[in-house]
Amino acid sequence: MFDLKDVTFQSDGKNPKTLLDTITVDFPTGAFSAIVGHNGSGKSTLLKLLARKNKLASGTITLDGLALDEHGTRDFARKVAYLPQNPVVPPHLSVRELVAFGRYPWRGAFGRYRDEDHAKIDQAMALTHVTDFANRLVASLSGGERQRVWLAMLLAQDAPVLLLDEPTSALDVGHQRDILQLVANLKDQNNLSVIAVLHDIDMVGRFADHIIALRAGQTCWQGNARAFMQGETLRDIFQTDIDVIHLAKHDRFVSYVA
Amino acid sequence: MTITQPRSPAILTGVLGLLALTCLVIDFGPFLQRGLASQVMFTPDETDFDQILFHYSTLPRLAMAFLCGAGLALAGAAVQTVLRNPLASPTTLGVGAGVEFALTLFVLLAPASLAMFQEAFALAGGLIALGAVYLIAANRGNATLWLILAGMIVNLLLQSGSQIVLLFNEQYLQSIFMWGAGDLAQNGWESTQFVLPRVALGMLAILALSRPLDLLALGDDTAGSLGAKVTLLRLVILGLAVFITASVISAAGMIGFVGLAIPAALRIAGLSRSRDLMIYSVFTGGFALLVIDFVVRQFNGLGGDTLPTGAATALFGAPFIIFMLRKARIMPGSQSEDQHSDQQITSKTVLSVCLAITLVIGVAFSIFVSLDGTGFVLLAWNEGNLDIMTGRAERTFAAMICGAALAVSGTLIQRVGRNPLASPEITGVSSATALAMIIALAIFGFGQRAELMVIGALGGIISLIVLLLLCRKFTHAPHYMLLNGLALTAVLGAIVRIVLTRSGTQTSMLMSWLAGTTYFTSMDEVLIVAAVTGVLLIVAIALRRPLELASLGPEQSVSLGLGISGFQFAMMLLAAILAASATLLVGPLSFVGLMAPHLARVAGYRLAGGHLLGAVLIGVNVMMVAEWLARNMIYPAQLPTGLIAALIGTSYFLILAVRKR
Numbered sequence: 001m002f003d004l005k006d007v008t009f010q011s012d013g014k015n016p017k018t019l020l021d022t023i024t025v026d027f028p029t030g031a032f033s034a035i036v037g038h039n040g041s042g043k044s045t046l047l048k049l050l051a052r053k054n055k056l057a058s059g060t061i062t063l064d065g066l067a068l069d070e071h072g073t074r075d076f077a078r079k080v081a082y083l084p085q086n087p088v089v090p091p092h093l094s095v096r097e098l099v100a101f102g103r104y105p106w107r108g109a110f111g112r113y114r115d116e117d118h119a120k121i122d123q124a125m126a127l128t129h130v131t132d133f134a135n136r137l138v139a140s141l142s143g144g145e146r147q148r149v150w151l152a153m154l155l156a157q158d159a160p161v162l163l164l165d166e167p168t169s170a171l172d173v174g175h176q177r178d179i180l181q182l183v184a185n186l187k188d189q190n191n192l193s194v195i196a197v198l199h200d201i202d203m204v205g206r207f208a209d210h211i212i213a214l215r216a217g218q219t220c221w222q223g224n225a226r227a228f229m230q231g232e233t234l235r236d237i238f239q240t241d242i243d244v245i246h247l248a249k250h251d252r253f254v255s256y257v258a
Numbered sequence: 259m260t261i262t263q264p265r266s267p268a269i270l271t272g273v274l275g276l277l278a279l280t281c282l283v284i285d286f287g288p289f290l291q292r293g294l295a296s297q298v299m300f301t302p303d304e305t306d307f308d309q310i311l312f313h314y315s316t317l318p319r320l321a322m323a324f325l326c327g328a329g330l331a332l333a334g335a336a337v338q339t340v341l342r343n344p345l346a347s348p349t350t351l352g353v354g355a356g357v358e359f360a361l362t363l364f365v366l367l368a369p370a371s372l373a374m375f376q377e378a379f380a381l382a383g384g385l386i387a388l389g390a391v392y393l394i395a396a397n398r399g400n401a402t403l404w405l406i407l408a409g410m411i412v413n414l415l416l417q418s419g420s421q422i423v424l425l426f427n428e429q430y431l432q433s434i435f436m437w438g439a440g441d442l443a444q445n446g447w448e449s450t451q452f453v454l455p456r457v458a459l460g461m462l463a464i465l466a467l468s469r470p471l472d473l474l475a476l477g478d479d480t481a482g483s484l485g486a487k488v489t490l491l492r493l494v495i496l497g498l499a500v501f502i503t504a505s506v507i508s509a510a511g512m513i514g515f516v517g518l519a520i521p522a523a524l525r526i527a528g529l530s531r532s533r534d535l536m537i538y539s540v541f542t543g544g545f546a547l548l549v550i551d552f553v554v555r556q557f558n559g560l561g562g563d564t565l566p567t568g569a570a571t572a573l574f575g576a577p578f579i580i581f582m583l584r585k586a587r588i589m590p591g592s593q594s595e596d597q598h599s600d601q602q603i604t605s606k607t608v609l610s611v612c613l614a615i616t617l618v619i620g621v622a623f624s625i626f627v628s629l630d631g632t633g634f635v636l637l638a639w640n641e642g643n644l645d646i647m648t649g650r651a652e653r654t655f656a657a658m659i660c661g662a663a664l665a666v667s668g669t670l671i672q673r674v675g676r677n678p679l680a681s682p683e684i685t686g687v688s689s690a691t692a693l694a695m696i697i698a699l700a701i702f703g704f705g706q707r708a709e710l711m712v713i714g715a716l717g718g719i720i721s722l723i724v725l726l727l728l729c730r731k732f733t734h735a736p737h738y739m740l741l742n743g744l745a746l747t748a749v750l751g752a753i754v755r756i757v758l759t760r761s762g763t764q765t766s767m768l769m770s771w772l773a774g775t776t777y778f779t780s781m782d783e784v785l786i787v788a789a790v791t792g793v794l795l796i797v798a799i800a801l802r803r804p805l806e807l808a809s810l811g812p813e814q815s816v817s818l819g820l821g822i823s824g825f826q827f828a829m830m831l832l833a834a835i836l837a838a839s840a841t842l843l844v845g846p847l848s849f850v851g852l853m854a855p856h857l858a859r860v861a862g863y864r865l866a867g868g869h870l871l872g873a874v875l876i877g878v879n880v881m882m883v884a885e886w887l888a889r890n891m892i893y894p895a896q897l898p899t900g901l902i903a904a905l906i907g908t909s910y911f912l913i914l915a916v917r918k919r
Contacts, residue, residue, distance in 0.1 A: 053813060077819030088676075088811035092864040094603055101807055105819035109804045135603060157818070 002027040007059035037214035051082035077105035081159040102156025124155035143170035164196040229253035266527040274545035281552040318444040324544035329457035331543020333499035334517030347518035348503035352412035356387025456505035468533035613875040629890040657885035665877030667836035668851030681852035682837035686746030688846035690721030715838035802867035849907030
């Protein structure tokens with residue numbers, strides 16, 4: 001899917017800082033990939049590069065074999081759905097109206113919304129449990145409710161690739177689990193590819209198939225969840241005294257800070 | 259960053275000081291050579307014409323330039339510190355326009371026996387204007403922006419108010435315009451004797467308060483807990499700043515931008531403590547105005563005409579401000595506060611039908627009913643009255659079309675710019691349109707209104723393109739929109755003042771058009787504008803879906819497949835064409851483009867299509883009412899419709915501000 005080769009990104013301004021340094025990564029199709037790392041390691045920057053929100057300084061990124069900027073705007077929107085960390089909350093839109101924008105890449109400015117579009121919108125709202133506030137204003141919802149509404153919009157967009165920048169940052173633990181479980185299930189059922197920036201180590205270990213760790217703008221580790229949830233790996237990535245316990249009953253590892 | 263005493267403010271002041279010294283040396287030159295410098299300063303030889311001219315004209319002019327510059331810069335520094343707003347200044351907050359309006363009224367209307375109260379009147383004018391600005395802006399989320407916006411609204415309104423008063427007193431036009439444009443020419447020491455004690459007093463008082471002023475920079479809560487009487491202090495300082503400004507304007511007229519630019523430049527150069535900032539401002543401001551005035555004086559010799567210094571300052575100052583603020587990025591970040599809305603979603607069909615009904619009734623009323631000074635007069639339906647009726651119908655129709663065009667234009671700009679404060683008037687599109695037309699008319703002599711319309715539209719479009727280019731590099735678009743408007747309106751004001759001081763015959767026609775009269779419009783023009791408005795409204799409504807999507811911001815709309823920059827450009831183009839058409843009919847300053855979309859949104863028209871229609875309905879209604887009032891309020895004389903619409907608009911924002919408390 002996404003292939004990155006020697007990707008470098010620099011900040012604007014007179015003294016550009018190199019935020020991402022010669023990154024070469026393959027994001028596998030049909031997998032839940034998590035990007036982890038300490039604050040300021042370049043996670044969101046990398047995700048924005050994939051979403052075409054940042055322009056790379058050098059290197060190449062291809063999506064399905066085609067260079068990233070060769071996709072047309074609407075064509076790209078049909079393939080890749082992106083949820084930024086702090087999306088703009090339109091003060092006047094209702095939940096259903098916002099979710100309906102997920103169909104814009106398919107219907108454009110003038111195309112009529114057909115029954116299948118409305119079905120997709122309803123389904124996306126049902127999956128994210130926002131149907132109850134369909135006719136309320138997005139701006140009147142709490143942070144966690146808004147996050148689920150945005151996710152509903154992404155699902156209605158029906159793109160095979162989802163880019164999520166900390167999609168669960170405002171959610172309580174129950175909803176975090178629900179949302180990530182939902183994303184993981186959708187990935188399996190519809191063969192989606194998901195790339196998410198995540199903070200919670202245990203959630204990463206529970207749901208991600210493939211993990212890319214960044215440190216100071218460089219990839220410092222890649223691998224699967226099992227290899228990630230090791231004390232040594234975590235200590236190396238986060239530079240913190242951290243370790244894991246094995247839960248024999250679930251055959252899983254959970255982390256704790258020493 | 260290490261804390262060291264920055265050197266660049268000293269360099270800035272030093273360079274200006276050297277320049278000022280050079281000007282002095284050049285001015286004194288002839289006398290220095292003859293060793294007469296001190297004689298010409300204190301005891302001029304009354305038989306030598308050169309010495310008299312120098313002693314009674316050049317010298318006081320130099321002194322006045324320094325005093326006015328110093329006073330205005332200090333007032334600006336104080337206001338900026340007190341309000342913690344880098345764009346605040348006596349002129350941007352309406353104080354200057356308030357003083358000017360009060361003085362114009364006083365000079366024209368007050369009996370000579372009241373002359374001693376002139377100063378109090380000017381002071382009151384400035385304070386009331388500042389109070390109105392403060393009231394509109396108080397308790398808003400983004401106070402910095404609202405203050406500037408409110409200042410612009412009040413400024414425009416008061417300036418047009420002054421123009422209206424002058425319209426009815428044409429014999430004073432020329433001289434008052436000269437003064438209003440900031441004329442530093444002197445023929446004696448009276449003005450200096452008037453300004454010196456007042457400005458010095460104000461300056462000393464403000465400087466004495468510089469320590470508690472530093473506390474204010476910490477924020478109201480912290481300052482309060484450290485024992486400062488925040489509100490009282492703020493009022494005292496603002497009062498002193500208004501006092502200085504009023505004194506300067508009474509003596510020398512409007513001199514814009516010194517109060518804004520000098521402290522802002524010093525702040526960017528690295529001064530942060532308010533005492534340093536104010537002391538530096540005094541000298542830098544004085545030197546700067548002295549130099550500018552020197553340059554302006556050199557031009558005077560060439561054409562024989564006088565170029566008013568104040569207007570020239572605005573011409574220099576406006577682009578400088580834009581440049582400076584772009585470099586420094588001292589504007590606040592984009593709206594990050596978490597908006598939380600409890601607005602209900604309701605159907606607007608009933609309201610729309612009501613608005614349509616009031617429209618029909620209103621049109622009938624407007625055609626058949628008028629005031630004649632004693633009461634309402636009903637026009638009978640017969641052959642003889644047909645001419646009157648068509649005349650009234652034409653003017654009502656013209657006003658309504660303008661209302662519709664401005665409403666659509668404003669809605670598009672507000673939606674695409676994602677800024678509920680934007681409008682053709684605020685972003686400077688209307689000003690640019692008027693500017694292009696005035697230049698074409700007064701300087702190049704284009705007389706055809708069709709030509710003017712095309713030229714005006716071009717001006718509006720160019721200004722919007724500049725605006726979009728400015729906004730492209732940065733994402734905090736709302737501020738740049740306002741900045742553009744601020745600069746363009748200032749330039750417009752300056753050019754209008756300059757043109758008006760010299761053009762004789764067209765002056766009053768130009769002025770009534772600027773104030774927004776529908777009197778000169780012909781039916782052909784109205785029909786053209788109506789057709790343009792109708793077509794573009796349909797286009798805009800057809801594009802309502804992407805228009806809605808644009809409200810999610812550029813990032814999200816691109817993610818959803820909308821090529822946002824192209825779309826924004828297209829929509830802004832539509833908005834510019836509409837604003838230009840309306841400006842041709844009613845002049846640049848009706849606030850319908852700001853008010854109608856805002857009202858429609860507040861009334862609950864949420865989605866783009868409805869918002870457009872609601873804004874059009876409201877805009878048309880407002881303009882219809884404004885036109886009737888303008889025609890009948892002071893029968894048999896008539897007021898310009900645009901001014902009445904602007905009055906309605908400003909009152910609306912005032913009421914809104916009071917209700918929000």
